[in-house]
Amino acid sequence: MGYLTRRLVTFPLVLIGVSILVFVAIRLVPGDSITAMLGTEAGLLTPQQRVALTAYFGLDQNWLVQYWHWLLGLFRGDLGISVAYGKPVLDVILDRFPLTLELAFLSMIIALAVGLPAGVFAATHNGRPSDLAVRIFAMIGQSTPSFVVGLLIIYVLSVGFGALPTMGEFSPFWQDPLRNLSQLIFPAITLGLAFAASVTRISRSAMLDVLSDDYVRTARSKGAPARSVIWRHALPNALIPVVTLSGMEFGYLLGGAVLVEKIYALPGLGRVVLDAILQRDYALLQGSVLFIAFNFMVVNLLVDLAYSALDPRIRLGER
């Protein structure tokens, strides 16, 4: 398949571009990782100690050499050592990634399960009070920041039910599914609500467009009942923008959700990136951004493949 091959060829090129960008950007920020790592104790370092530490992390070489070493390491699957966590970068990322991936999945499922039916419902009731109600909810959902929703959920849970979302040590799904879900369900709802609101709005407008298309009229002229007109004839044609949006949001969520992770005390990827920036942890930042960019590109590729599955007019081979 020509398209896929071409995409796979561009993959590493984009990743190298991203890595160069991050590499340069973090080094342009004032401050150094040794000072950031040691905090106030950095003042106690003798110049010799500082030089030794800098050399230990390889930060004394010029940028080109540093980048080259990092690139070589990359090919061996070695992303370097995190100054902030004191562990190999890859370990830090892989520790956090399952949670972020699961959270993103749950949010997307919630968003599609709520948003798609709501959008279709609003479109088929266009102009009626029920449509207006859905649109108002969607507007509110989209414009409320996630931390507000998160805090509200915690407030309602604690004041209304005297309970808190399960916090503490994160348990992966394969170890304790029940505890895992009880930890993630509320964060997922928090992230999923805004996501659902976007899905609602975009599926409503796409459905409205499609419902006035000629082939929908044809379907009706054949005697197809309303249910079949909406779900069989109209919806598949309205899915392209929904898939685009969902892919994009999902891709962002794979980069972590700092605020929600913070509120629910979850060890996700978002906080790793934040820590890496705050602590000038060059290796960690480079590694995690590269990882996130890679995921984003995989998601985009899947979205493109989904297009061709949804619409026979989109032939990926010929363009």
Place this chain on the structure above:
Amino acid sequence: MSPFLSVRDLRVGFGRDPEINPVVRGVSFDVAAGETLAIVGESGSGKSVTVLSINRLVDFGGGRIVSGSIKLTRADNSILDLTAATELQLTKVRGAEIGMIFQEPMTSLNPVLSIGSQIEESFRLHRGLTGKQAHAAAKDALDRVRIPDALRRLNYYPNQLSGGMLQRVMIATALACNSRLLIADEPTTALDVTVQAQIMALLAELKRETGMSMIFITHDIGLVAGIADRVMVMQNGLAVEQGELNQILDRPQHPYTQHLLHAVPHFASGQAARTDGKRSSEAAPAVPALRVDGLTVRFPVTSGIFRRPAGAVHAVEGVDFDLMPGETLAIVGESGSGKSTTARAILGLTKSTRGTFSAITQETSARRSQRPVQMVFQNPYASLNPRLSVESILAEPVIAAGGRLDGRTRERMSMLIERVGLPINSLDRYPHEFSGGQRQRLCIARALMLNPAVVVLDEAVSALDVSVQAKVLELLVDLQREFNLAYLFISHDMAVVERIAHRIAVMYAGQIVEIGRAAAVLANPQHSYTQRLIAAVPTVSRRKEHFELDTRQVPSLVRRLGFEPGPADWTHFGADHKARAEAPTHLQTAG
């Protein structure tokens, strides 16, 4: 015997208060079993709304039947008033007893479902067929509309078939369950003339085979003559006249019917061609306004990861012609023949692969602008920027050519606005305030702002109603005489071409196959394609004619790399009329 379908005093309105401003204002008609009723009228006359009310699809477009009755005799001889039917009853009538086909076959089929599954749907809905049975029934339905290789085509998606094929699929779907009434809403308007003739032939044959009734909507009275038993003429939501076909066509009573019949350009096999051509007269100018020599446009076809060129689409191949000032050359041919690509190449909108064209300004450059070729497009609704005032629209070409919006420009604007027959206060207004015909006048004024030598008119009157069309054609002829303009007039409508062209070039598969004086080409076509094209033109005089079904298709224009066609071999017929000699394999037979 009571009629099969009886519509009485139908009134239909739209919007919040449909009774205030009805679009259909009291229409009554009957359709007997096996009869074809043609409804004729211009856009906005309410003809589509009338038929959409019969199967109540009008409900989904925001319309409401205000009063009246539509009584349908069902298969079991019970009578159902469709205006009072429930949605559940209606879904049993639609598709099963009333089938419908639409104007745009390209958009009327669902792009994400295969042809087969869309036909099968009718059988599933009304016959309860599933799986293999439905599949077999769908194949039979495609066979019935004479689609070659039906079994394979079932798996095709709509984008893989041509417009004519898709309209056949639509017909197959509409008639899948042996509907006794077929509503055809301008079913051939979007198709080429030769394809139109085939669809009309198919409809006539199916009617004979099944004995179905048909309501046929059209704005083309020429088509009516070919298929209808009875005709109803609509204007402003009223049926102004109805009766037997011959009575309406030969002895129209209502002034509007007379006007319609008069306004329609009747194709007269070259007898109505213009005689004011410059070529024949003694004082023929020696210098053409436009000379095209060996124009070739090819689009590369690539394959593989590295996009190696694998061949080329030979869209336009070695086209030569010249165009004198004050002369109209019409380029006719069907979609895909390369006529629009030729025009686009001359304007520089498409890059030509080879060949030269030069627009020669024989007058001093002070009078003729540096941009001697201007264009008027087909769709006046889409070719004017809705956010610009008429003044800005007219100033655009001047500014683009490096001029300024000064007193002289404004003077020319006012002159042209008046000249194309628009009110002088039009300059401050916006395109949406104008009707389709007025917009096309605006486009013409815009094209004339730079005082061009050549105006390319690409299907410039095709989107207009017949009476508007006639007036715009008149205007074009007047302007041509006044400004000594050369027109390159691209059209598929032979009757229109006959009225405006001095010379005609017939394009087929990217090449000119016949060119010459309009009267000669139309009266005495030499190339087999020209003959087919002219035979396909519906005329009022040919009544109930039997069209031959023809499944020939335009040959593929994709050629392998480095392919060069042989030199053209022309046969001359008279002073200004020649046709390309035909190779035996030139017209391929498909299936």
